[in-house]
Structures are given as C-alpha cells and as structure tokens.
Amino acid sequence: MTETSTESVRASYKVRASELVGRNWLNTGGKTVTLEDLRGKIVILDFWTFCCINCLHVLDELRPLEEKYQDELVIVGVHSPKFEHEADPEALAAAVERYEIHHPVLDDPELTTWEAYSARAWPTLTVLDPEGYIAAHLSGEGHANGLDVLIGELIEEHEAKGTLHRGDGPYVAPPAREGDLRFPGKVIALENGNFLVGDSGHHRLVELAPDLVTVVRTIGEGVKGYADGGPETARFNELQGLTLLPPAVAAQAGYDVVVADTVNHRLRGVELETGHVTTLAGNGVQRLLDAERARGNRSDDWQWDLGSEPLDTSLSSPWDVAWSEKTGALIVAMAGTHQIFSFDPLTGAVAVFAGTGLEGLQDGGAAESWFAQSSGLVFDAAGDLWVADSETSAVRRIVLDDDGAAASVETAIGAGLFDFGFRDGEAGQARLQHPLGVTVLPDGSVAIADTYNGAVRRYDPAAKTVSTLARGLAEPSDVLLDGSVEGDPVLLVVETNQHRLVRVPLPKEALTVDEGASQTQRPKTPVAAGAHEIVVRFSAPKGQKLDDRWGDPTQLKISSSPEELLLDGGGTSVGLTRTLALNPDVADGVLHITARAAACDGEPGGEIPDHAACHLYQQDWGIPVVLDADGDTGLTLDLRGLD
Structure with missing residues (x-):
C-alpha cells in the first residue's frame, strides 16, 4: 500500500502552477482571471464536466468549504468537456x-488548462497555495474532509509567512431567472388529466394543467433543502424522477407518488390529495459504494448489505424511479453508484437490483453488469426494464425472470464510455449522446430523450434499428407518450434548457440522420509495448490512517479496450501498484483503471478507535494510449497525491 505523511510529501519539492487559459470566463462579470489575481488565496481548481455525476457530487462537497473559508479560499471551476455538446458555450452557461455554481468558471473546450495540469479524469482537483505553487492533486470525490484539513494547514503556514491575503474573490453573481419552471427534469401524467413535473431548478413539484402552461399547484417551498411536511414547507434538492404507484399499493403505503430527490440522496413520498411529503428511504449521506466491502476486497459480493432500516440507508443520487408490476417493487436508477436499486414501498426494503458499481458498459448477469450514470427508466409490456445509461450514451435492457428478478443485461444501443454521436440505422452502429429519458411507444418500440443531441430517437427492438423522431430541442431530459389529446398520441417532451414542456407529434415517417460517430477527444498517452508500471499515489489526510485491520485496504481493478491490449496484469487485486504487459500488436486503446483506498479517523502508527468514521476514496480513469517504441513505460495517477 502507499501511504505517506502530508508534511514529508509536501516538503519534497514545489511546482509552480500553470496559467489558466481557455475560451471564456463565467461568473466574473466578463473579467478574465489570472493567477496573479489569485495570489494570496488558497485556490482549488475543479476540473469538471457537466454530464458527470461525480463532478456534480464534488460541487456539493465544495459548497461548505466555500462558505467556511470565504475570505481565504477561491474555487475555480475548469470546465473541460467530455461530450461535443458540452463544448457549446450556451450549454455550459x-x-x-x-x-x-457560485465561483468563477473557466470555459476550457480545447482542454488547454486540463492538459497543463495533467488532468486525466473527471473530476480532478488541484490545490494551489497562496504563493501559486501546487499543493495537492486529488481525483474523484469524497475529499471534503481532507481538503478541510489541508486548507487549515495552508492558512496557518501562509498566515505566519505573511503571504495569505483575506478578502473577496473574483466571483460575480449572474442575474436571476424568472419563470414558473426552471430546468425541469422529469414528468408523469396524473389521473385527473394534469401533469406533475419535477421542477428541478426551483426544488419543487409543479402540477400543470393540460395546456402545459397553467400552474395548478406547487408542492414544496421552492427553496433548496430537506424537510418533510405540507406543500408549503416541504423541501427538495434538485429532484429528478417521479412515478405513480398503483392505487392498491398507494392505499397501503399512504402516498401516491415516489420522487427521486437526487441531491438529498433520498426517496420521498407524496400524498396527492394533501400534498404532504415524507421520506421513504435514505439518510442524506451519499453512498460511495461501501468502505467495508472495499477494505475486505469482496469484489464478488455485489449485493452487499444496504442496512435493515430504509431511513438509515445511504443512497447516491437517485435519478429516476419506475414501478415494476412483475417485481412488485419500485426500481431506482442510482446514478451515483452506477447501479439499479429496488425499493419495496410496503416493507421499506432497499436492495441492489443490477450492477456491480463499476462504471462502464458490460452486459451479462445482473451480478456482473456495469452501468454508467443510469438516468431514465421504463418498463415494457413484457415487464422488462429499459434504461437510459447516459455516460455510455447507451440504451440498455434488463430482462426479468418470472419471479421479477433481474436475469440479464443487454445493450441495445451504445459502444462505451467515450463513444457517442448522432447516427441512425443498424443499432450496432447507431450512436446517441448522453440520453436521459426513455418511454415505450404503442408498437413496442422505445422513444429516447437523446439529450445532448437535442433530439428524440426511436429504437425498434424487432428490427434492431434506430431512427429520429424529432430534433432541434434544447436538452430534452424526459419523454412521455401523451394520449390526452384528440387524435393520434403525441410525445410530451421535457425541454430542460427552454424551461418548458412541449408536445411533439409522432411523425408518419421517421428521419434518418447520420452525423457520424465520435469519441471523447483527449490526448493519447504514448506508451511502449511490454512491461508498464501503474502507480496510484494516495496519502491519507491528516487525522486519518489506512484501515489495515483486515489486510491491505487498497485495491486496483484494471482492464482495457480492446481486451487484447493487455497481455497480463488485468483484473482486481489489492495494492496501488501493478505491472502490466502491453501487446505490441495493438496500435491503441484505453486502459480502464479503478483505484480504491479505505481510511479511518486515527493517527498513523496508532490504533483506529472504536466507532471511528471511515472513508472510501475511489476513482475511475479511462486513459487513452497509443503504442510507441519511445513511449512511457509507466503511469502515475493521483487518487490523493500531495506536492
């Protein structure tokens, strides 16, 4: 394992930070921000992209630090896009x-600053000290406690040196937006003919009349937060998916609608007659997989214990919910852990339904399957589940057995984490771009809210083909078959970035679009064939130590695309170093590396106290490589590396 003290690593050398270069700045009132402007401040560079659920988690982790250290700390978001749509400046704004986001954001569409700081994953955090030197590199989420300690150390050090300057930073608040809806997420039809919308940007539910304009009522105070209660006092936090329970189940459960309260990491129940909101599952603590599972290296124990009490269970960014008649339970797209969960509204039982928790596209049995930020769910007439798997730009199907268990996972559309595009035709060659919603059409085909392509697409399971039903939409995040209008059914689309719902007729003839297939454009690392050393740096924060009570608490999981790139060194094992053997007959590919480390409160060399708080650090990297005789023979990555 790799563990060093903060002091010894930081004292070894200092590296001057590179200038911040990009296309534009946001949240600065139009002003360009330079490192000289930030001198005297502790700076956290947050390399993010707005599709990434882990990046959104980090934004929330950083908010308390922004508040606590508002006079000493400046956070700068460096937006380095993964998808083509994310390079659109209007979409970023x-x-x-x-x-x-209440800090300056640098628009870095060409990944100029990303490359200057050797970022390799979303999210990556780089800490700069008040003199403009790099103090730490961190990857992934879960670093809030360690950052708090490090910031405190830097304040003490630079206050003593006279190099700390307190005061306001360069953030300038943008004007507030008016309107009944603000970045709506998901929608369902109610039995009274109205529609219930997750008004994500206002942190509330809105019931709209059939004209899609008239507000019948709102549920929720409209202020970000968490509170149960009546429609005027309840609070949500960036809620997303919602679903109606069958009347018989609702009568027993005592609520009619289940809401994925995403940033609160909870499931909430709503009684439609009164508008009363209650919490069904989730303790508000985000699940970062399971530290017990990681430190025990039980990689085969995919369906780990989630806790006996639903209100004591940790969830992670539930994004959509759907009722399963075959299972007799609610199915939840748990975007934050890249899994599908189930929730029984009558017993309160929470369980893993499918997915190991590893991010990617892997089919097979439920226990072996990988998902990537699943964000939309719908059941078809056969009782099988269709999933909009956004980060792999994929549509997946979970086939259920006769008992309602997840039997197998299949990919209908999609190729991998870094493959996307706008291409119709045969499903194996078709491409989407970060879809967030799905619904089943009367003929059994599946309509897809192809969010970053601004389109609604159609997948025909019989012919295994993809076509386009509509385009020119502004980030459609959900799609619903609307039979409430006269004549043929139409599609009801949540057009998130236009802050509205629109009806789109089902065309007699679908479009066929081919704007090509793309891959995320990141620089490829030249590597030499043969032996290749992987080293992941991890330094536990001050006040924590690696949890070695059950053996080595660190773990590497390594694979490649294509599989033939790795001749040796793949798989899962303890430790943060590994020697790979790269195939000289493969020109290029991607190394997929997942690192984990479990640490608990306690001092190095001492015992971990009973009931100490424990923390799991994890990051997934996809490193594009090209084989080159003069290339690198090793790769060093930072899970938590200090300079």
Missing part, C-alpha cells in the same frame, strides 16, 4: 446556472 445553462449548466453553471442550473447547478447554482
């Missing part, structure tokens, strides 16, 4: 507004 909308995302900065949507996620209520």
Whole structure:
C-alpha cells in the first residue's frame, strides 16, 4: 500500500502552477482571471464536466468549504468537456446556472488548462497555495474532509509567512431567472388529466394543467433543502424522477407518488390529495459504494448489505424511479453508484437490483453488469426494464425472470464510455449522446430523450434499428407518450434548457440522420509495448490512517479496450501498484483503471478507535494510449497525491 505523511510529501519539492487559459470566463462579470489575481488565496481548481455525476457530487462537497473559508479560499471551476455538446458555450452557461455554481468558471473546450495540469479524469482537483505553487492533486470525490484539513494547514503556514491575503474573490453573481419552471427534469401524467413535473431548478413539484402552461399547484417551498411536511414547507434538492404507484399499493403505503430527490440522496413520498411529503428511504449521506466491502476486497459480493432500516440507508443520487408490476417493487436508477436499486414501498426494503458499481458498459448477469450514470427508466409490456445509461450514451435492457428478478443485461444501443454521436440505422452502429429519458411507444418500440443531441430517437427492438423522431430541442431530459389529446398520441417532451414542456407529434415517417460517430477527444498517452508500471499515489489526510485491520485496504481493478491490449496484469487485486504487459500488436486503446483506498479517523502508527468514521476514496480513469517504441513505460495517477 502507499501511504505517506502530508508534511514529508509536501516538503519534497514545489511546482509552480500553470496559467489558466481557455475560451471564456463565467461568473466574473466578463473579467478574465489570472493567477496573479489569485495570489494570496488558497485556490482549488475543479476540473469538471457537466454530464458527470461525480463532478456534480464534488460541487456539493465544495459548497461548505466555500462558505467556511470565504475570505481565504477561491474555487475555480475548469470546465473541460467530455461530450461535443458540452463544448457549446450556451450549454455550459445553462449548466453553471442550473447547478447554482457560485465561483468563477473557466470555459476550457480545447482542454488547454486540463492538459497543463495533467488532468486525466473527471473530476480532478488541484490545490494551489497562496504563493501559486501546487499543493495537492486529488481525483474523484469524497475529499471534503481532507481538503478541510489541508486548507487549515495552508492558512496557518501562509498566515505566519505573511503571504495569505483575506478578502473577496473574483466571483460575480449572474442575474436571476424568472419563470414558473426552471430546468425541469422529469414528468408523469396524473389521473385527473394534469401533469406533475419535477421542477428541478426551483426544488419543487409543479402540477400543470393540460395546456402545459397553467400552474395548478406547487408542492414544496421552492427553496433548496430537506424537510418533510405540507406543500408549503416541504423541501427538495434538485429532484429528478417521479412515478405513480398503483392505487392498491398507494392505499397501503399512504402516498401516491415516489420522487427521486437526487441531491438529498433520498426517496420521498407524496400524498396527492394533501400534498404532504415524507421520506421513504435514505439518510442524506451519499453512498460511495461501501468502505467495508472495499477494505475486505469482496469484489464478488455485489449485493452487499444496504442496512435493515430504509431511513438509515445511504443512497447516491437517485435519478429516476419506475414501478415494476412483475417485481412488485419500485426500481431506482442510482446514478451515483452506477447501479439499479429496488425499493419495496410496503416493507421499506432497499436492495441492489443490477450492477456491480463499476462504471462502464458490460452486459451479462445482473451480478456482473456495469452501468454508467443510469438516468431514465421504463418498463415494457413484457415487464422488462429499459434504461437510459447516459455516460455510455447507451440504451440498455434488463430482462426479468418470472419471479421479477433481474436475469440479464443487454445493450441495445451504445459502444462505451467515450463513444457517442448522432447516427441512425443498424443499432450496432447507431450512436446517441448522453440520453436521459426513455418511454415505450404503442408498437413496442422505445422513444429516447437523446439529450445532448437535442433530439428524440426511436429504437425498434424487432428490427434492431434506430431512427429520429424529432430534433432541434434544447436538452430534452424526459419523454412521455401523451394520449390526452384528440387524435393520434403525441410525445410530451421535457425541454430542460427552454424551461418548458412541449408536445411533439409522432411523425408518419421517421428521419434518418447520420452525423457520424465520435469519441471523447483527449490526448493519447504514448506508451511502449511490454512491461508498464501503474502507480496510484494516495496519502491519507491528516487525522486519518489506512484501515489495515483486515489486510491491505487498497485495491486496483484494471482492464482495457480492446481486451487484447493487455497481455497480463488485468483484473482486481489489492495494492496501488501493478505491472502490466502491453501487446505490441495493438496500435491503441484505453486502459480502464479503478483505484480504491479505505481510511479511518486515527493517527498513523496508532490504533483506529472504536466507532471511528471511515472513508472510501475511489476513482475511475479511462486513459487513452497509443503504442510507441519511445513511449512511457509507466503511469502515475493521483487518487490523493500531495506536492
């Protein structure tokens, strides 16, 4: 394992930070921000992209630090896009507004600053000290406690040196947006003919009349937060999916609608007659997989214990919910852990339904399958589940057995984490771009809210083909078959970035679009064939130590695309170093590396106290490589590396 003290690593050398270069700045009132402007401040560079659920988690982790150290700390978001749509400056501006980012954001569409700081994953955090030197590199989420300690150390050090300057930073608040809806997420039809919308940007539910304009009522105070209670006092936090329970189940459960309260990491129940909101599952603590599972290295124990009490269970960014008649339970797209969960509204039981928790696209049995930020769910007439798997730009199907258990996972559309595009035709060659919603059409085909392509697509399971039903939409995040209008059914689309719902007729003839297939454009690392050393740096924060009570608490999981790239060194094992053997006959590919480390409160060399708080650090990297005789023979990554 790799563990060093903060002091010894930081004292070894200092590296001057590179200038911040990009296309534009947001949240600065139009001003360009330089490192000289930030001198005297502790700076956290947050390399993010707005599609990434882990990046959104980090935004929320950083908010308390922004508040606590508002005079000493400046956070700078460096937006380095993964998808083509994310390079659109208007889309970025909308995302900065949507996620209520209260610090400067550098628009870095060409990944100039990303490369200057050797970022390799979303999210990556780089800490700069008040003199402009790099103090730490961190990857992934879960670093809030360690950052708090490090910031305190830097304040003490630079206050003593006279190099700390307190005062306001360069943030300038943008004007507030008016309107009944603000970045709506998901919608359902109610039995009274109205529609219930997750008004994510206002942190509430809105019931709309059939004209899609008239507000019948709102449920929720409209202020970000968490509170149960009546429609005027309840609070949500960036809620997303919602679903109606069958009347018989609702009568027993005592509520009619289940809401995925995403940033609160909870499931909430709503009684429609009164508008009363209650919490069904989730303790508000985000699940970062399971530290017990990681430190025990039980990689085969995919369906780990989630806790006996639903209100004591940790969830992670539930994004959509759907009722399963075959299972007799609610199915939840748990975007934050890249899994599908189930929830029984009558017993309160929470369980893993499918997915190991590893991010990616892997089919097979439920216990072996990988998902990537699943964000939309719908059941078809056969009782099988269709999933909009956004980060792999994929549509997946979970086939259920006769008992309602997940039997197998299949990919209908999609190729991998870094493959996307706008291409119709045969499903194996078709491409989407970060879809967030799905619904089943009367003929059994599946309509897809192809969010970043601004389109609604159609997948025909019989012919295994993809076509386009509509385009020119502004980030459609959900799609619903609407039979409430006269004549043929139409599609009801949540057009998130236009802050509205629109009806789109089902065309007699679908479009066929081919704007090509793309891959995320990141620089490829030249590597030499043969032996290749992987080293992941991890330094536990001050006040924590690696949890070695059950053996080595660190773990690496390594694979490649294509599989033939790795001749040796793949798989899962303890430790943060590994020697790979790269195939000289493969020109290029991607190394997929997942690192984990479990640490608990306690001092190095001492015992971990009973009931100490424990923390799991994890990051997934996809490293594009090209084989080159003069290439690198090793790769060093930072899970938590200090300079």
